[in-house]
Amino acid sequence: MLLVGGINVFQSNTLFQMTNSKHVNRTLSSSAFEKCRTDEIKGLEALNQGKFLFSILLAAVYICAYGYIPRFYHGRPRGGFVKHPDPRFFSDEQLWQLRHESSGPQWFVQRLDHFSPTETRTWRQKYFKAGPSSSDKLFVMIGGEGAASEGWMVSGMWTQYAQDHNAVRLQLEHRYYGDSHPTENLSVENMRYLSSEQALADLATFISAKKKEFGASKVIVFGGSYSGALSAWFRLKYPYLADAAVATSAPVLAQVDFKGYLEVVSQSLNTFKPVNACDNAISAATVAMKQKLNTPLGRSQLKKMFNLCKKIDISAKNDIANLFAILAGNIMGVVQYNKIIPGTTTIHDVCTIMTDQSVGGELERYAKVNSNPSGSCLDYSYKEMIEEIKNINWTTAAFGYRQWVYQTCTEFGYYQSSDSESQPFGHEFPIQFSTQQCADIFGSQFTSQFISGAIDASNVNYGARHYTENRVVFVNGNIDPWHYLGIIHKLPQAPVIYINGTAHCANMYSERPDDPPGLIQARKDIAKLITQWLHEQHRSQSAIEKDCFTDRFQLGRDGTSRPVASWRPKLQYPEEKEAKQIVDSGVLGTLTDGHRLKDRQMNEWMDV
Numbered sequence: 320m321l322l323v324g325g326i327n328v329f330q331s332n333t334l335f336q337m338t339n340s341k342h343v344n345r346t347l348s349s350s351a352f353e354k355c356r357t358d359e360i361k362g363l364e365a366l367n368q369g370k371f372l373f374s375i376l377l378a379a380v381y382i383c384a385y386g387y388i389p390r391f392y393h394g395r396p397r398g399g400f401v402k403h404p405d406p407r408f409f410s411d412e413q414l415w416q417l418r419h420e421s422s423g424p425q426w427f428v429q430r431l432d433h434f435s436p437t438e439t440r441t442w443r444q445k446y447f448k449a450g451p452s453s454s455d456k457l458f459v460m461i462g463g464e465g466a467a468s469e470g471w472m473v474s475g476m477w478t479q480y481a482q483d484h485n486a487v488r489l490q491l492e493h494r495y496y497g498d499s500h501p502t503e504n505l506s507v508e509n510m511r512y513l514s515s516e517q518a519l520a521d522l523a524t525f526i527s528a529k530k531k532e533f534g535a536s537k538v539i540v541f542g543g544s545y546s547g548a549l550s551a552w553f554r555l556k557y558p559y560l561a562d563a564a565v566a567t568s569a570p571v572l573a574q575v576d577f578k579g580y581l582e583v584v585s586q587s588l589n590t591f592k593p594v595n596a597c598d599n600a601i602s603a604a605t606v607a608m609k610q611k612l613n614t615p616l617g618r619s620q621l622k623k624m625f626n627l628c629k630k631i632d633i634s635a636k637n638d639i640a641n642l643f644a645i646l647a648g649n650i651m652g653v654v655q656y657n658k659i660i661p662g663t664t665t666i667h668d669v670c671t672i673m674t675d676q677s678v679g680g681e682l683e684r685y686a687k688v689n690s691n692p693s694g695s696c697l698d699y700s701y702k703e704m705i706e707e708i709k710n711i712n713w714t715t716a717a718f719g720y721r722q723w724v725y726q727t728c729t730e731f732g733y734y735q736s737s738d739s740e741s742q743p744f745g746h747e748f749p750i751q752f753s754t755q756q757c758a759d760i761f762g763s764q765f766t767s768q769f770i771s772g773a774i775d776a777s778n779v780n781y782g783a784r785h786y787t788e789n790r791v792v793f794v795n796g797n798i799d800p801w802h803y804l805g806i807i808h809k810l811p812q813a814p815v816i817y818i819n820g821t822a823h824c825a826n827m828y829s830e831r832p833d834d835p836p837g838l839i840q841a842r843k844d845i846a847k848l849i850t851q852w853l854h855e856q857h858r859s860q861s862a863i864e865k866d867c868f869t870d871r872f873q874l875g876r877d878g879t880s881r882p883v884a885s886w887r888p889k890l891q892y893p894e895e896k897e898a899k900q901i902v903d904s905g906v907l908g909t910l911t912d913g914h915r916l917k918d919r920q921m922n923e924w925m926d927v
Contacts, residue, residue: 423447423469424498427491427528431501431512433520442501444521445492447472456486456853457535459526461553463546464723466497475827476842477541477565480849487533491525493518493546495722505711507761510725515549516780522549523557530560537853543567543824544801552781555788563790563852565845568824570804572784573777575732575770576750580651581742583800587654588666588743590798590820597670601650602743604673604685605643609745611682612639624686628696637701637755643737643747645699646689651735657798657822661831666798705759721760728757728765732774733804789813790852792845796821796838814848816841 424445432438449472458481460471467490472478481488492499495513502509526538540561542550547569554564591597611617618631625646632638650669657666669688678684691697708721727733734753737746757765786793789812795802796818807817818826818837826841 427525429494429501429521429524433517433524442494442499444494444499444525445497446525447490449473449478449488450481451485451487453533454485454487455534455536456481456484457526457529457533457538458484458486458488459522459538459540460488460490461522461540461542461546461549462491462493462496462499463542463544463549464493464496464726465719467492474829476829476845477827479829480846483846484849484853486539487529487535489525489529491522494521496719500713504713505721507725509711510722513722513725515552515726515730515777518549519553519556522553523560526557526560537562539563539565539849539852541565541567541827542569543827544569547824548781551786551788551791551793554791555781555786558788562855563849565792565794565849567794567827568796568799568801568805569793570731570733570801571781571786571806572804573731573733573774573781574804575734575754575774576736576738577733577804578736578739578750579803580735580800581647581737581744582739583798583803584651584654585742587657587798587800588650588670591666591670591674596674597666598743600670600673600681600684603681605743605745607680607682608643608685609747624682625689626691626694626696628698629700635701637752638699640748640752641701641704642699643745644752645697646685647737647744647748649689651800654798655800655823659822659825659828705756708756708760724756724760728761728770729773730777732770735800786810786813790855792816792848794818794826794841794845796823796825798822799825814844816844 425448426443427446428441429444430438431440431442445467447467447469458477460477471490472488478488480486494501494517495505495510501512522540529535530538538561540550540553540563542548542565544567547566548571550564551566551569551571554561585598588597588601589595608621611621612631612633618633621627622630625642627642631642653664653669654666656663672678672688673681673684675684678687689697707715708724710721734750736750736753737744737748738750751767754767754770757770784806786806791813792815793806793810793813794816795805795807798820799822801823802817806815809815816826818835818841820835821838821841825838826845830839830842
């Protein structure tokens with residue numbers, strides 16, 4: 320079922336449509352791309368107005384921007400990690416609110432670089448507003464690595480929480496995504512202003528201004544996936560601006576080789592009964608596919624079975640890796656968003672086909688799971704994919720691929736490799752396949768060592784899972800592979816909600832009759848926490864300063880503040896060895912632009 324901005328355009332018995340289309344003009348001019356983007360916006364606006372245009376035109380619009388990039392790339396679908404609310408399921412009241420209460424796009428002037436006093440350039444950042452004209456409470460939805468959606472202003476549990484407390488609702492789009500363009504293009508030089516720290520500073524400036532505008536004294540921030548991590552980090556970095564935070568599916572641990580992702584995918588597939596049947600069938604299909612690659616006849620058969628756009632060149636290792644990654648990615652996407660949007664493909668749908676012997680052998684079933692009923696062939700060219708992501712024009716950046724890849728290379732990693740032995744997809748797309756893309760897209764300076772240093776710096780900057788702030792709730796689902804990098808064990812000062820049977824950001828969406836009991840209770844628990852937090856007394860500024868500069872830091876001999884040794888919490892997760900290695904080695908040679916720590920100071924601090 321093809322999703323267009325969260326909308327199912329077709330309903331069919333096959334699972335994946337238009338992953339990559341050979342029959343789309345990929346050499347569109349800038350004006351053609353602009354028209355494509357404009358038509359998409361008009362189509363989605365029509366959907367928001369209740370004009371549900373399920374047409375081939377919208378499908379063509381959806382795929383015209385990117386032909387060679389997989390629909391599920393680095394664990395991220397087109398448009399961003401958090402699925403936009405589906406207007407087909409809006410109530411009459413929500414549709415009325417969308418037309419009459421939501422402000423439409425508004426713009427806030429931001430500094431280009433919050434950390435350089437001599438950089439005075441500014442730009443306009445998009446945001447939405449809904450709710451009362453004034454209130455002592457602000458609820459803020461933090462934008463992530465995709466365009467802000469006006470649908471979120473009237474849908475999702477956060478709107479219900481806000482209405483319960485008569486709070487103003489604000490949604491701020493993340494810099495460099497959607498229509499928030501700080502620079503003239505997406506060159507590597509210009510993207511040095513793209514970082515989570517700059518985004519948090521944007522949010523701080525925005526909230527400071529809006530608190531004055533609306534007369535608000537209390538603020539709660541919300542986010543899911545990457546923006547869920549931003550929500551927790553904002554509370555950590557700017558506790559005097561955010562009284563509380565709801566961090567859903569937040570991957571707070573940055574990790575280069577995220578091989579645990581496919582391990583969770585495997586575990587989630589095994590929720591289908593009989594246990595291991597689906598997982599084993601995918602594993603058998605992968606083995607059969609590798610065997611066919613060894614002969615010209617087998618490669619010809621694979622081309623026909625999977626409707627590939629070109630013959631398989633066994634010497635083109637990156638193409639082979641990309642093919643395996645695309646096929647696995649289709650199933651990864653199903654698991655990650657299992658039952659999030661009604662009517663879309665689920666684990667049960669995939670596994671029903673994978674265990675249906677009447678379809679044929681395991682490889683035939685795998686081909687059916689990955690089939691495209693439109694008849695379009697599957698592009699798996701690594702070179703063409705890289706060339707598309709290298710495009711620096713805003714008119715071709717609607718879905719945010721280039722921006723997000725840049726952030727993975729300079730801050731987070733999050734690369735879902737096939738390096739684990741505990742997953743069924745083989746080992747054809749190892750970590751080197753992902754890290755190589757950084758150099759191929761952005762330049763030779765983006766080496767594996769550079770990436771590792773940048774990821775280590777992020778963990779030092781934000782603390783990884785060593786989270787120390789209060790009035791934050793971390794919410795995860797056990798089906799969601801991203802919970803592997805999140806906080807799922809109870810913290811001394813902050814609650815943790817771990818929901819059985821739910822996928823990525825499930826608790827953020829509006830209630831449905833078929834919601835599992837754990838999800839229903841999780842939403843109630845979050846509502847109680849919000850009420851509790853709003854009734855707690857504000858911490859005084861002096862208390863905050865004492866906590867930041869006395870309890871956790873002490874003056875060194877050179878007069879600089881440094882963390883006291885007793886403050887460091889113990890490691891709770893074995894996979895955090897990567898984050899700890901920086902302490903042992905003192906390697907901080909590749910800090911990204913947003914990180915302001917000096918190597919010498921950090922080494923001294925760690926010697927406390």
